[in-house]
Amino acid sequence: MDRALFAAATGMTAQQRNLDLLSNNLANADVAGFKESSETFAVLAAPGETGVGTVGIGEHVVFTQGKLAKSNGPFDVAIDGPGFFVLRDGRGGRVYTRDGAFTRAADGTLRNAQGYRLDGVRIPPDALTATTAEDGTVSITTPRGTRAIAQLKLAEFPAPEALRAIGGTLFVATAQAGRPRLVTPGDTHGPSLRFGMLETSNVSIIESMMQMLTAQRAYEANAKGVQAADEMLRIANNLQRG
Amino acid sequence: MVAARTRLDIATENLANVSSDGFRRCLARGRISAHGVEITRVVSPDHGSLRHTGRPFDLAIVGDGVFRVRDAHGVVTTTRDGAFTRDRDGVLRDDAGRALVGAHGVVRVADGTAIDEHGIIVRDGTTVNRLELPPGSVVRAGYIETANVDAIGEMVGVLTAQRSFESAEKVVAAIDATHQKAANDVARVK
Numbered sequence: 367m368d369r370a371l372f373a374a375a376t377g378m379t380a381q382q383r384n385l386d387l388l389s390n391n392l393a394n395a396d397v398a399g400f401k402e403s404s405e406t407f408a409v410l411a412a413p414g415e416t417g418v419g420t421v422g423i424g425e426h427v428v429f430t431q432g433k434l435a436k437s438n439g440p441f442d443v444a445i446d447g448p449g450f451f452v453l454r455d456g457r458g459g460r461v462y463t464r465d466g467a468f469t470r471a472a473d474g475t476l477r478n479a480q481g482y483r484l485d486g487v488r489i490p491p492d493a494l495t496a497t498t499a500e501d502g503t504v505s506i507t508t509p510r511g512t513r514a515i516a517q518l519k520l521a522e523f524p525a526p527e528a529l530r531a532i533g534g535t536l537f538v539a540t541a542q543a544g545r546p547r548l549v550t551p552g553d554t555h556g557p558s559l560r561f562g563m564l565e566t567s568n569v570s571i572i573e574s575m576m577q578m579l580t581a582q583r584a585y586e587a588n589a590k591g592v593q594a595a596d597e598m599l600r601i602a603n604n605l606q607r608g
Numbered sequence: 609m610v611a612a613r614t615r616l617d618i619a620t621e622n623l624a625n626v627s628s629d630g631f632r633r634c635l636a637r638g639r640i641s642a643h644g645v646e647i648t649r650v651v652s653p654d655h656g657s658l659r660h661t662g663r664p665f666d667l668a669i670v671g672d673g674v675f676r677v678r679d680a681h682g683v684v685t686t687t688r689d690g691a692f693t694r695d696r697d698g699v700l701r702d703d704a705g706r707a708l709v710g711a712h713g714v715v716r717v718a719d720g721t722a723i724d725e726h727g728i729i730v731r732d733g734t735t736v737n738r739l740e741l742p743p744g745s746v747v748r749a750g751y752i753e754t755a756n757v758d759a760i761g762e763m764v765g766v767l768t769a770q771r772s773f774e775s776a777e778k779v780v781a782a783i784d785a786t787h788q789k790a791a792n793d794v795a796r797v798k
Contacts, residue, residue, distance in 0.1 A: 370613070370620040377624030384627055406691055406703040407628040416634070416649060419624040424703035426693065430662045527693040544696025555720070584626045587759045587766075591620040594770040598616065601777050602609075 369418055371599075374591030376419030380407050381585035383422055388578045391569045398437075399465025399535040400567035401427045402574075426527045427537075432464075432568040434560055441468040441476055443498050444565040447557030449520030449549060450537065453482035460485070462521055462546075464565055465535040470496070480536065487516045498561045501552030520557055521546040609780065611638065611645040612773035618649060619765035622757045630656070630689030631755035636765070656688075656756035658748060665692040665700055667723065668753040671745030677706035684709060691752055710737040723749050 387403050394400040405425045411417035434444045443466040445451070450462035461482050468476040468484055474491060475483040489496050493506035493515075502518035523529060524544035529537040539546060551559045615636045622633040634649045658668050667675070667690035674686035685706070692700040692708055698716045700708040708715040710729065721731045725746040727739030739747060 370616045373617070373624045374620040377620070377626070380624065380627055406689075407625070408689065408704065409625055409628055409631060417621055417625070419621065420628050426703065428661070428663060524696040524698060525694050528695070542696060581627070584623070584759055587623050587626070587763050588620070590763060591616075591623050591766050594616060594766045595620065597770060598613065598773045601774060605777065605780060 368595075371592060371595040373417075373419035374588045374595060376410060376421060377588035377591065378585055380420045380422060381581045381588060384581040385578065385585070387425065388574050388581060392571065392574050392578070394534075395567050395569040395571050395574070397465075397535065397567055398467055398564040399432070399463060400569065401429055401432075401464065401535070402567070402569045403427050403531075427529070427531060428568065429526050430568045432565040434563045435566050436562065437467070437564040438562075439467050439564070440470060441496060441498075442466060442562055442564050443468070443518075444560045444563040445520060445551075445557050446560055447551075448526070449522045449551070449557040450526075452485040452519065452521050452546075452548075453478060453536075454485050455482050460521075460539065460546075461532070462529065462537045462539070463535050467564055480534070482536070484518075487518065490515065498559055499552075500558045500560070502550055502559055517550065518559065519548040520551055522549050522556075523547075609773055609776040611647050612769050612776055614647040615772070616766060616769035618647075619762050619769060623759065623762045623766070625755055626757045626759055626762075628689070628755050629659075629691055629752050630687055631757065632656075632688065633755070633757045633762075652756060654756045656754045658751040659754050660750065661691075661752055662750055663691075663693075664749060665694060665717065665723070666690060666750055666752045667692060667739075668748045668751040669741065669745055670748060671742070673741040673745040675739070676709040677702055678709050678714065679704075679706045688753055690747075708739075710739050712737045715739075723747060 383405055387405055391402040403425055405422050407420050408423045409417040410419045410421040445464060450464060451466060453461040453463060455461055468478055470489055471477045474489045476487050477483050487504055489506060492508045495507045496504060498504050498518060503514050504516040504518060505512055505514045523546050528540055528542035530540050532538055549556050551557050618634050618636045625631040633652045635652050637648045637650050639646050674688055675690055676684055676686055678684045692702055694717055695701050698718050700715045700717055715729060715737050723729050727741045727747045728735055729737040
C-alpha cells in the first residue's frame with residue numbers, strides 16, 4: 367500500500383504541475399507573441415522494474431505559429447514563419463522575442479513594452495512615419511520623400527526549444543539552443559514580416575480549458591487513490607483488535 | 609488481502625500516469641493458485657488516442673511498433689512516447705535527452721526535413737534515414753499518442769481493490785474468531 371500511496375501522490379504532484387502550466391498559458395492567451403509551455407511526464411521506474419508513479423521530465427515552450435491579427439500600433443510587425451526579433455537590453459546583451467509591438471522612443475530607437483530596443487534600427491528625427499516591408503527593409507517618410515534606412519534581420523536557432531524564457535515573451539540564448547543565425551526575411555522558404563500586424567499567442571483557449579478540466583479530474587482520481595491506500599492501511603492496522 | 613493490495617498498486621500506478629504520453633496501462637490478471645489468488649501484471653496492448661500538437665517532430669505510431677532511443681551511455685531502449693525536439697546539432701531527442709535511432713543510426717534533421725507516414729526521413733528529396741516499423745504501422749507527424757489510461761476505469765479499480773480488501777479483512781477476522789473459539793472455549797472444563 368506504500369507503493370500505491372506513493373504512486374497516487376506522484377500523480378497528484380504531476381497534475382498540480384500540469385494545472386500550473388495550463389493556468390499560466392491561459393493567463394497569457396491575450397499576450398501578443400506569447401508561446402505556450404507544456405510539461406512531459408514519464409513513468410517513474412528503475413530500469414527493468416515496474417513503475418512507482420510518474421515524474422515530470424522537462425518543460426518546453428511550444429513554438430508553433432500564432433495567428434496574425436491586424437493591429438493599430440505605430441510600429442507593429444509580426445513574423446510569419448520561424449525566427450525571432452533581436453533586441454538589446456540596457457547593457458548590450460541580446461534578447462529574443464516574437465512580440466513585435468514597438469514604439470518609437472525619444473532617441474529614435476524602437477522599443478518594446480519592457481524597454482528593450484530593436485537591434486539595428488534608429489529612426490531619424492525628421493521621419494513622419496516608418497514602415498517595414500516583408501523583406502525587413504525599414505523605410506521612413508519625411509517631408510522630402512521616402513527612403514530606406516535599415517534592414518531588419520531575424521535570428522533563427524537550431525533548437526529554439528532550448529532557449530531560456532526570461533519572463534513574458536522574452537528569451538535568451540543558451541548553449542543547448544545552438545548558435546543563432548541571422549536571416550533576412552522575405553525568402554521563399556524562410557520567414558517574412560507583416561507590418562501593421564501582431565502575432566497572437568498560440569494558446570488555444572478551448573483546448574487549454576479542456577485540458578484543465580481533464581487535469582482537475584485526474585487530480586481528484588489520484589487523491590481518491592491516496593484515500594483508498596490510507597483506508598486499507600487503517601484496516602490492516604486494526605486487524606488485531608477483532 | 610495481498611491480491612487486493614496488488615490490485616490497488618496497479619490501479620494507482622495507472623492513474624498516476626494518465627498524463628504520461630505513450631504510457632500503456634497495466635492490467636491486473638487474477639489466478640487461483642495453491643497460495644490463494646495471485647495477481648500478475650500484463651501490459652495492455654491497446655493504443656492510446658492521438659493528440660494534435662502541430663510540432664513537426666512530435667511523432668505517433670498508429671499500429672504496433674516502438675521508437676528506439678539511445679541515452680548518453682549508449683543504452684538503447686524503446687518507447688511509444690514520440691515527443692521529439694531538435695537539438696543544436698540537428699539530432700532528434702526526447703524530453704529525457706535520448707536520441708532517436710533509425711535504421712541508419714541516430715536521426716538528424718534540418719530545415720526542410722520531413723518524416724512521412726512510413727517513417728522515411730526525407731531531406732530535400734533524398735532519403736536520409738528510416739524508422740523501423742512493423743508492416744502496416746504508420747507514423748503521424750504533429751501528433752502524440754496519449755496514455756491509454758481511462759481515469760474512470762482506474763477509479764473503479766481503486767474502489768474494487770479497497771472493497772475486496774475489506775471483504776478479505778472480514779474473512780481474516782472470522783477465521784481468527786474461529787481459532788479463538790477452538791483455543792479458548794472448546795476444551796474448557798466446566
